Amino acid sequence: MKKKLMPVVIGLGLLGLAGCGNGEDGSSDSENGSGETEFGEVLATSDAGDVTVDDVLNNIGTTQVANQTFQLTLDQVLQDKYSDEVDPAEIEEEVDAEIEQYGGEEQFEMMMSQQQPGMTADRYKQQRIASTYHNLFFTEQFDITDEEAMEGSAEGAHILIAVDEESEDGLSEDEALEKAEGLIADIEDGADFAEVAEEESDDGSASNGGSLGLVTEGQMVEEFENALFDLEQGEMTSEPVETEFGYHIIQRGDEEDIDEELEEVKSQLVNQKVQENPDQVLTFYQDLMDEYSVSFENEEIESYIQETFLTSEEAASEGEESGEGEESGEGEESSDAENTEEADTEEPAADDESAEDEEAESEE
Template sequence: MKKKVMPVLIGLGLLGLAGCGNGEESSSDNGNGETEYGEVLATSDAGEITVDDILNEMGTTQIANQTFQLVLDQILQDRYSDEVDEDEIHEQVDAEMEQYGGEEQFEMMMAQQQPGMTADNYREQRIASTYHDLFFAEKFDISDEEAMENAAEGAHILVAVDEDEEDGLSDEEAEEKAEDLISEIEDGADFGEVAEEESDDPGSAANQGALGLVTEGQMVPEFEEALFELETGEMTSEPVESDFGYHIIQRGDEEDLDEELETIKSQMVNQRIQEDPGQVLTFYQELLDEYNVSFENDEIESYIEETYLADSEETDDGEEESAADSEENETEDDDSEE
């Protein structure tokens, strides 16, 4: 069973912590050309409507978030353009949409989750997501070898403990049932069929117990330790106890694991971000410094610094203060020795 973690900061190619993007088409160059709006958008006997009027109506927060996001996207595209095949990503998205009945059906589904989301928006987000994943994989120093060592195809059968329910099992009863199921499978019963019939985890039971790709840090420690100790195709010989109950764990076929390399790295990136979200802000600050980024509007600059870069600056300040305190203490010690 997966651990409960805070929402991932880096969403699907967007900054989850920015919460920006309104689902409308951007005027920036997204492969379809740029729109030149001009400074005056409308005139009447009552006056003019300018670009500044629109921006002020949107508010500093939204403009600053969008500015910060676009700056990062532009930098990362410049940095990793040779490593990303955007045409291939478009093909992957098209294939994904076909699985949902085509682009129109896909847009209807996405609109329920993110109002205003279009197929083109989704394609752009997937491309941006790829650039962000490459950046964080580099910053977290995740090599191909490490990714392969920290991933496994997992499946399980859960026997839950629930003494409060009328038909629920006590701890002892759940453990005994799990042991019986292991014996059945070892005697020739199909793991997937047993999972469908007996597992108390409805999500994986519907898929014959399969959990898909599991990377280090995704699951509760007891489960993860048992899974990664197994050989390919092997099943635990004894039930594995966790807060969720008793698990019978099987490690799946991993012949094509290398084809999932980018997915593995993406999952590892998200896990590292969950573990230390403050480090992300440090990475952003370093990236902005490297590319000599300057925000020309004072309000936007102030908002971005306070929202996205404050933690890294506080860390730097804290280190300086710590060093100063250390020097002060050394001075006091020297004085006392004299």
Template sequence: MKKKLMPVLIGLGLIGLAGCGNGEDSSSNGGDGETQFGEVLATSDAGDVTVDDILNEMGTTQVANQTFQLVLDQILQDKYSDEVDESEINEQVDAEMKQYGGEEQFEMMMAQQQPGMTAENYREQRIASTYHDLFFAERFDITDEEAMENAAEGAHILIAVDEEDEDGLSDEEAEEKAEDLISEIEDGADFGEVAEEESDDPGSAAEQGSLGLVTEGQMVPEFEEALFELEPGEMTSEPVESDFGYHIIQRGEEENLDEELDAVKSQMVNQRIQEDPGQVLTFYQDLLDEYNVSFENDEIESYIQETYMTDGEEEAAEEEEAEDAEEASAEDAEEDADEDTEEEDEE
């Protein structure tokens, strides 16, 4: 049975198919379809170069993926245009770029993470992701109230256990150090400063221990349970043990959590998609049916149906067939065992 993972990536807004994927800047025409290429792109005494030639060079898979991506983006923009302020998203992107020293520096940083990515590509993906997040939040029925209940601002100080390294701490030493740090903080030491100096989690230590918004299911159970039991502004009075070591956990004040609901919902969407990717296929199928989508090219339609569309009846039949086979195998084994027993009795 074919595994359908690509829709999950699209739903998360993590890829810009075709253009970004091949290292080229697909935004030269603004990505808005304004350029009219025509059917023939070049002529010569050797023959013409047509749009079909280019598409065939790209290959059915890439063309079909790009087609499906653009169809989804177009539909979702139409569906949620009144709920998304694209100018606000662009302002947020501008602010991000400024933090990295401007657009040029930002593009250099992005290119290291994803070759071919440009600032314009990034803007388009951020906007597309917002529409996708709205769609999935609605389909998963994630309300503002649920988002508020399932999120917390978290920070921690990690004291790692490393008994193999002669300079590392044993379990007992790590727990004792964590207890001492809790006492220091309770006596007036600043949590953020202690995190910077003592935490063995370099990523959060650089942010004074901050983990940002944490949604349920995102962290290991021991950590999450301790965090959500705290009141805003409160810190654990004892170290919390996990496979990573001992944590001193602090919950943020969360005074402006309602302003970050979109980010919370986005995290919850990602989590639920990971928990059950199959639902995404059903959501896409319903969306295409709602908008009467028809793919005119047979090869593209076939590829999209096989890759992105639900085949619940087929999968259910396969599962039922597998179960029947298992039952038949068990029955055969039982009959063979009975026959062996009878033969032994006769002897």
């Protein structure tokens, strides 16, 4: 059985929260005051007949309707479960700040539409809010602690002195190494690492004092990563670290006040664990549906959701094996019955032969 789980989990709320996806901006001209559109059962009438909501849903197809039904139900339940832990207004403010960094809403939406056609700023905000609820749920279910998230992470900063022997103003390898060694000496003599990074680093992180935030294992090239993770908190490399990009002066942060970045690392761990443990995710979903007494009223939708999102591969395999066993058993019973019938039909023939023998003997 092919699972449809991954698109739902990877999207983590792509459809937005229940009640927020009525239009591109989550609003409609015919709202009932609660932000939800009142469609009614009949959408159009004509001399040829009516067009109903059922007509539209049947045209969309059971599979898609069931997928969206499950997604919206899941979003709604998680929103209720973690309502005290999430501030949607705060998330919207964070997105607004991101939009400004990209040069405004128009520029932001152009960039987003290249990755996800049709994506708007408002829909992106709803996606981020929904993702926050989902991440909280899976972080709790997988019991991902701060300690676990930090095991393969380190707060890093660096100053890059690039090697560029082709351009007129570029540095040769020897010149870049010499410059990096000189900057290390300056910092060890008291110069501020962040200020040196802003003035001298050839990396985009220079504007942020060389800060890279939390670096997770596998994120950087091997030479850089090994050097960073070998450092103690607050320590800086005593020698430049050479990579394909040039020479780096690497500093490990004290890893304090990183709550926001820690949540990003937890989110990465969530996605990893979801991909690695799909059957466990299905169990989490089933428990959540039971906790909230969720009932899918349409039998076809209920059957599809149960099979696709709430039944593990192992359980499905056991069910299939059980079904095959039952069919096999029925076949055996049928064979036994046929054998019995054959035996019954053969017995009278044997009696006839016995009677003929008796007659022959009496004639003799």
